Amino acid sequence: MLRAEGITASFGPTLALDGVSFDIEAGELVAVVGRSGSGKSSLLHCLAGLVKPSSGTVSFEGQPVYDWSERCRSDWRLRQVGLVFQFGDLVPELTLAENIRLPLQLAGTGKASVNARVAAITDGLEISDVMHKRPGQVSGGQLQRAAIARALANRPSVILADEPTGALDTTTGQLVLEALMHAARDQGTAVVLVTHEARLSSYCDRELTMTDGKLAATPTVVSR
Amino acid sequence: MMRLVLLGARLSLGAGRSGRLRLVLMATGSAVAAFVVLTALALSGLAEQQDVRAQRIAPALNARVIPEATLVGNVIADGWNGRELLRIVLAEAAPGASVPPGVERLPRDNEVVVSPALLELIETEPLVAQRFPQSVSGTIGTEGLVEPGQLLAYVGVSDASEIWQPATIERWGDATTTGNLDPRAARTVGLLVLLTLVAPVVMFMATCARLSATARTQRLAALRLIGLSPWRTQLVNSIELVIVGAGGSLLGLATWLTWRYLDPAVHVGTFSWYSSDLWPGPATMALALVALVALTVAVGLVGGRAGIRRPLEVRRERSVRAMSWWRAAPLAGGISLLAWSWHTSGQQGQFVSWMAPFALGMMATALGLVLAVPFGALVFGRALGRSSRPAAVLAGARLRHEPAVGGRVVAAMAIAIFAAGFAQVVLTSVDAAFAGTDENQVGSVFDLTAYGTTTDAARYAAISDLNLALPKLRLGPDQVDAIAATCVQLRAATTGAIPGCRDGRPLFVRSIQIGDSPSPVGTQADVDRALTLAGLPKSASSVDLTFPAGNGSFYAAVIIAPDLAPPTTQFTIPFPGSTYDPQAVVAGLAAVDPGAVWDSGITGVDRLDSARIYTGIVAVGTASALGVALLAIVIATLDRTIERAGPQARLAAIGTSASTIRAATALQVLPVSAAVLVASGAAAILGGSSYLRWGDPAINVPLGPIAALTALGVAAALLATLVAVVGTITRPLPHLLRTE
Numbered sequence: 030m031l032r033a034e035g036i037t038a039s040f041g042p043t044l045a046l047d048g049v050s051f052d053i054e055a056g057e058l059v060a061v062v063g064r065s066g067s068g069k070s071s072l073l074h075c076l077a078g079l080v081k082p083s084s085g086t087v088s089f090e091g092q093p094v095y096d097w098s099e100r101c102r103s104d105w106r107l108r109q110v111g112l113v114f115q116f117g118d119l120v121p122e123l124t125l126a127e128n129i130r131l132p133l134q135l136a137g138t139g140k141a142s143v144n145a146r147v148a149a150i151t152d153g154l155e156i157s158d159v160m161h162k163r164p165g166q167v168s169g170g171q172l173q174r175a176a177i178a179r180a181l182a183n184r185p186s187v188i189l190a191d192e193p194t195g196a197l198d199t200t201t202g203q204l205v206l207e208a209l210m211h212a213a214r215d216q217g218t219a220v221v222l223v224t225h226e227a228r229l230s231s232y233c234d235r236e237l238t239m240t241d242g243k244l245a246a247t248p249t250v251v252s253r
Numbered sequence: 254m255m256r257l258v259l260l261g262a263r264l265s266l267g268a269g270r271s272g273r274l275r276l277v278l279m280a281t282g283s284a285v286a287a288f289v290v291l292t293a294l295a296l297s298g299l300a301e302q303q304d305v306r307a308q309r310i311a312p313a314l315n316a317r318v319i320p321e322a323t324l325v326g327n328v329i330a331d332g333w334n335g336r337e338l339l340r341i342v343l344a345e346a347a348p349g350a351s352v353p354p355g356v357e358r359l360p361r362d363n364e365v366v367v368s369p370a371l372l373e374l375i376e377t378e379p380l381v382a383q384r385f386p387q388s389v390s391g392t393i394g395t396e397g398l399v400e401p402g403q404l405l406a407y408v409g410v411s412d413a414s415e416i417w418q419p420a421t422i423e424r425w426g427d428a429t430t431t432g433n434l435d436p437r438a439a440r441t442v443g444l445l446v447l448l449t450l451v452a453p454v455v456m457f458m459a460t461c462a463r464l465s466a467t468a469r470t471q472r473l474a475a476l477r478l479i480g481l482s483p484w485r486t487q488l489v490n491s492i493e494l495v496i497v498g499a500g501g502s503l504l505g506l507a508t509w510l511t512w513r514y515l516d517p518a519v520h521v522g523t524f525s526w527y528s529s530d531l532w533p534g535p536a537t538m539a540l541a542l543v544a545l546v547a548l549t550v551a552v553g554l555v556g557g558r559a560g561i562r563r564p565l566e567v568r569r570e571r572s573v574r575a576m577s578w579w580r581a582a583p584l585a586g587g588i589s590l591l592a593w594s595w596h597t598s599g600q601q602g603q604f605v606s607w608m609a610p611f612a613l614g615m616m617a618t619a620l621g622l623v624l625a626v627p628f629g630a631l632v633f634g635r636a637l638g639r640s641s642r643p644a645a646v647l648a649g650a651r652l653r654h655e656p657a658v659g660g661r662v663v664a665a666m667a668i669a670i671f672a673a674g675f676a677q678v679v680l681t682s683v684d685a686a687f688a689g690t691d692e693n694q695v696g697s698v699f700d701l702t703a704y705g706t707t708t709d710a711a712r713y714a715a716i717s718d719l720n721l722a723l724p725k726l727r728l729g730p731d732q733v734d735a736i737a738a739t740c741v742q743l744r745a746a747t748t749g750a751i752p753g754c755r756d757g758r759p760l761f762v763r764s765i766q767i768g769d770s771p772s773p774v775g776t777q778a779d780v781d782r783a784l785t786l787a788g789l790p791k792s793a794s795s796v797d798l799t800f801p802a803g804n805g806s807f808y809a810a811v812i813i814a815p816d817l818a819p820p821t822t823q824f825t826i827p828f829p830g831s832t833y834d835p836q837a838v839v840a841g842l843a844a845v846d847p848g849a850v851w852d853s854g855i856t857g858v859d860r861l862d863s864a865r866i867y868t869g870i871v872a873v874g875t876a877s878a879l880g881v882a883l884l885a886i887v888i889a890t891l892d893r894t895i896e897r898a899g900p901q902a903r904l905a906a907i908g909t910s911a912s913t914i915r916a917a918t919a920l921q922v923l924p925v926s927a928a929v930l931v932a933s934g935a936a937a938i939l940g941g942s943s944y945l946r947w948g949d950p951a952i953n954v955p956l957g958p959i960a961a962l963t964a965l966g967v968a969a970a971l972l973a974t975l976v977a978v979v980g981t982i983t984r985p986l987p988h989l990l991r992t993e
């Protein structure tokens with residue numbers, strides 16, 4: 030479904046991605062692990078159509094993403110990709126509810142189904158009672174769950190989640206994982222999960238390790 | 254589409270308390286700009302509106318008194334402290350005479366109807382009251398005056414014999430009359446004001462449209478990351494800007510209309526107008542408001558580009574700008590061009606070779622001043638970065654990270670100082686052009702046949718308020734009909750000092766043929782000869798008595814001693830313009846010589862009056878420009894204080910001392926601002942020198958006022974620094990530590 034072939038990305042002298050190839054199928058849950066600064070976020074950004082690799086291609090259902098116009102890519106991201114950033118990515122002026130509804134509304138989803146879907150997602154993530162607050166008024170964990178709710182809202186084909194459980198305790202982290210697994214298993218969403226937690230990656234179908242911009246299947250004996 | 258519009262509206266209207274505060278600040282920006290632009294536009298059309306009034310009021314005169322006349326009268330020009338005081342003397346010749354506009358009934362004998370401004374003068378100034386011994390029977394209404402401050406009197410007399418040179422007043426309203434403003438000059442002045450205002454207003458609007466720039470850029474970047482296309486993101490952005498721009502402009506319009514309504518007669522010093530004359534017309538107003546909204550949107554769209562093009566970097570605050578040296582180019586280029594134009598202005602008459610670099614230089618300098626701030630911030634930020642003091646390092650990093658942010662306001666102020674400084678130069682030059690007629694130099698020329706004797710002169714001297722300045726100097730036996738005198742001599746010859754008399758400046762402007770020079774304009778040699786013939790030492794006064802006229806030749810200040818005057822002579826009788834009574838003069842003249850024919854009343858008051866009005870318009874424009882710039886500083890400082898709160902709280906959270914945070918704030922604001930403001934003052938001086946050297950080499954650049962303007966700007970920068978330092982967050986307030 031989403032495939033990267035030999036992508037390279039560098040920021041000045043830093044080679045963040047060094048000929049990375051990667052692909053993921055519908056319904057698959059893939060964990061990407063690796064040390065900080067190894068290039069995990071960069072990979073997600075490339076996969077999301079946000080950072081154009083200097084060489085290599087990223088394709089979605091066989092179509093090279095970076096051959097599309099900026100506008101097409103935006104629309105693709107809106108409808109097909111759910112992004113969860115490592116850093117806050119909600120619109121600060123909107124309440125959590127509005128933030129979560131935003132992609133649905135922008136994609137033109139009808140009002141009734143918007144409400145139903147949002148309610149289902151937020152119930153599962155246990156953030157229904159803070160939905161009327163703005164991002165500045167809730168805790169880091171609630172914020173992160175709201176970001177995941179937003180990524181899930183549009184029922185995207187791909188979810189790219191960058192350390193979504195970083196600020197969460199084990200129980201809440203479990204909620205998030207369940208939501209992502211639910212998307213993968215029941216809706217056939219491809220989920221790329223960047224994480225540090227071995228516990229989380231053990232639920233995934235595959236685990237890949239990023240080392241200095243190179244991606245490889247995790248050796249069976251993981252020494253972290 | 255509708256969703257995007259709603260989203261834009263939602264984003265701008267409901268963004269929490271600080272968000273709403275900013276929205277109000279932004280709208281205030283548009284409102285102030287709308288107010289100022291509407292006023293400026295209307296001011297430039299004021300002259301025409303006042304012309305219409307002048308034409309409606311002026312009596313249509315028929316120089317002869319015809320038998321069927323119902324109303325006879327004459328218009329006598331008078332003055333008070335450099336302001337025109339019109340006295341219209343009226344006598345009802347037959348029933349059915351028409352009443353002047355704004356007057357209830359014709360003044361009867363010994364009655365006077367005055368304008369409210371004149372009434373106030375009569376009540377407060379005994380010297381003015383002396384001129385109107387008649388009883389005040391009413392005041393002139395709004396529709397009978399050109400401006401609320403106009404000094405106008407309708408004096409009633411019993412019949413035509415009491416009027417000097419009576420004429421038939423056929424009706425009220427004379428299309429050939431114009432107000433005191435030359436419409437062409439007025440348009441030029443209006444344009445100058447608009448230009449003076451445009452730059453600061455645009456910068457001000459830009460400042461306000463870019464308020465909360467960081468927050469907005471972040472928001473746009475967030476929208477882009479969810480998957481909103483650049484175009485649609487800009488649409489959301491522009492909705493917000495339209496709301497702010499349109500809301501603010503309408504608020505400005507409403508305020509402006511309310512002001513016009515609440516203050517129907519505006520006085521700015523001696524400059525005054527009726528609010529109803531301040532009306533640029535609906536089409537112009539609509540156009541101006543639409544332009545303001547468009548400007549707000551354009552500025553906001555341009556400002557939003559970073560968040561739209563580089564959303565990821567913006568979200569992660571990774572946008573350290575590369576230093577671009579070209580930013581310094583416009584200022585350097587502009588200054589060089591101005592210097593070049595200064596150089597060419599020395600060669601008289603080279604209009605094009607002066608004008609081209611001058612105009613280009615002024616524009617490039619203005620642009621350069623705008624760009625100089627981010628450039629200065631980058632350079633200074635780099636320099637600070639080399640320091641090891643934490644405050645300097647912090648300030649340097651901030652300046653390099655966002656070089657343009659604090660600078661917009663400073664740029665507005667810099668432009669205002671540049672424009673206002675240059676306006677000072679133009680004002681000085683306008684003032685100088687009218688300097689020949691300052692208030693006490695107003696003279697009256699009398700044409701006397703068979704002038705009397707010294708006894709008559711003494712009788713003139715007895716006329717109340719009239720300082721008859723006839724020097725008791727002996728003339729030589731030859732046929733010289735003129736004598737020149739210094740101020741000292743004149744003072745000796747009259748009862749007291751003559752206000753405004755200055756050696757080297759003609760007190761009595763009259764080109765008279767001195768000696769036998771064929772030219773109507775005397776030369777220095779003519780003056781000398783006249784003095785010799787009069788038995789006066791040349792060295793004593795000749796130089797003092799002359800002044801360079803336009804073409805380099807000399808006029809002599811000339812007084813003719815009455816007892817030695819030939820039978821028909823023109824006399825120039827000087828008097829202090831503010832303290833004389835034309836009617837008393839008429840009476841005095843009649844007493845001395847009933848057969849005297851005298852010419853032309855007071856001269857030069859109308860020129861003075863237009864100088865006053867031009868000065869008024871330019872002063873109002875300059876004051877508005879500065880006011881706008883000051884407001885911009887206040888608004889932007891508030892905005893920056895809000896924006897800086899988060900980062901400052903985080904600095905405090907990691908244990909940075911309060912004094913370090915404050916020092917870093919001050920370092921970010923003050924040095925660059927002060928440097929740019931001083932540079933703008935210097936640029937105004939350079940531009941002004943070039944302008945004066947070309948057009949008016951005799952005048953010096955008004956360094957004082959420009960320095961004062963610059964000092965005002967630097968004071969504003971200090972104030973901004975103070976506000977920023979006071980508003981600095983030095984404690985790790987929990988609500989500020991949350992980014993989102």
Ligand SMILES: Nc1ncnc2c1ncn2[C@@H]1O[C@H](COP(=O)(O)OP(=O)(O)O)[C@@H](O)[C@H]1O
Nearest residue numbers: 040043045064065066067068069070071072571
């Ligand atoms: N926008 C950027 N500008 C400069 N360097 C960057 C940028 N993004 C990432 N990097 C660098 O690329 C490398 C990989 O970063 P990243 O993908 O964020 O790592 P990870 O997410 O694995 O911690 C790091 O060395 C980081 O400093």
Ligand SMILES: [Mg+2]
Nearest residue numbers: 069070071115
């Ligand atoms: Mg990362």
